[in-house]
Amino acid sequence: MEWMVGESPTDLISVSTGNSTEYSDRQKVDAKRRLLDLVNKGVEATLVQLLETGLIHADPHPGNLRCTSSGEIGFLDFGLLCQMEKRHQFAMLASIVHIVNGDWASLVNALIDMDMVRPGTNIRLVTMELEQALGEVEFKDGIPDVKFSRVLGKILSVAFKYHFRMPAYYTLVLRSLASFEGLAIAADKKFKTFEAAYPYVVRKLLTENSAATRKILHSVLLNRKKEFQWQRLSLFLRVGATRKALQLVTSNSETSPDQSPNKAAGTFDIAYLILTILPSKDGVALRRLLMTAV
Incomplete structure (x- = not known):
């Protein structure tokens, strides 16, 4: 046991x-910055638990979280934990990737691997329903420009219609991510x-050399004819090199995309990522991938 202050x-x-x-503008800005920092670290901590340890703190409501003086996130009350099987971990990883890439058939296969789809379910109809429900989602820089809770709601509507099973680990993981999003939206x-x-997620796929992650990568970067899709790799590298800096509340500081220095920084980050990983x-997974493409 450890006493935590924050x-x-x-x-x-x-x-x-x-x-x-009641509060000065500086206090408000600082509180918002710390809250969003806590949320970003909470999302990453949840992904580490989901994809690395398989042991998840499944009740991250505000009363169970602390922002420490050193800027770390603290979790309290481990009364509700969730232990995941390795195959379910990789299936959830695959589902995130397939949602982002709009690959609904592969998403259904991932849901099957999660033990959600009951035997005898019409897979073709489920795939069509998911495409209809999620196909309208807009993307920004290769990432769904939509709230997680909305995507979750659309998936659940299809799940209820086709009587999917809802494993405990699945609902608890989604609840955890949705909780952090709810906290963040209160400030931003x-x-x-x-x-x-x-x-x-992208960094894990590019740096983990396992059969499961290679399978996911190949499903994204190779088309049905086994042809390499360089645009997809470029997008992966760009996302993997993203610097997730928090946006502070500032006045009169908007910069147009064409004038933003982030363009040059983004190119540098991609080059740095490649030169660091390869x-x-x-870099084994990335080297194998590039050898496949040549």
Whole structure:
């Protein structure tokens, strides 16, 4: 047991959204920054638990979270934990990737691997329903420009219609991610869980050399004719090199995309990512992938 001191998300929300007489603008900006930092770290912590350890803190409500003085996220109350099987971990990883890439047939296969789809279900109809429900989602820089809760709602509507099973681990993981999104939206209505989570997912796929991750990568980067899709790889590298800096509340500081210095920085980040990964021990998957393409 360890005593943990820190601010709760509820306190940070209270300060960041408080009236102008109670808190200064600087206090509001700082509280918002710390809250969004906590949420981003919480999303990444959930993904680490989901994709690395398989042991998940399944009840991250505001009362169970703390923002410590050192800027770390603290979890309290481990009374509700979820242990996942390895195959379910990779199936959930695959489902995130397939949603982003609009590959509904592969998404259904991932749901089957999660033990959600009952035997005898009409897979073709389920695929069509998912495409109809999620096909309207817009993308920004290769990432769904939509709230996680909305995507989840659309998937659940199809799941209920076709009487999917809802394994405990599945509902608890989604609840965890949705909880963090709810916290963030209280301070920043433009927050997107996919935007916070997907760079971690991409980096895992590019650096983990396992049969499961290679299978997911190949499903994304090779078409049905086994032809390499360079545009997809370029997008993967761009997302993997994203710097998830928090956006502070500033006045009169908007910069047009054409004038933004982030373009040059983004190109540098991609080059840096490639040069860092390729010669390293974590670059086996990427080296194999490039050899496949040549």
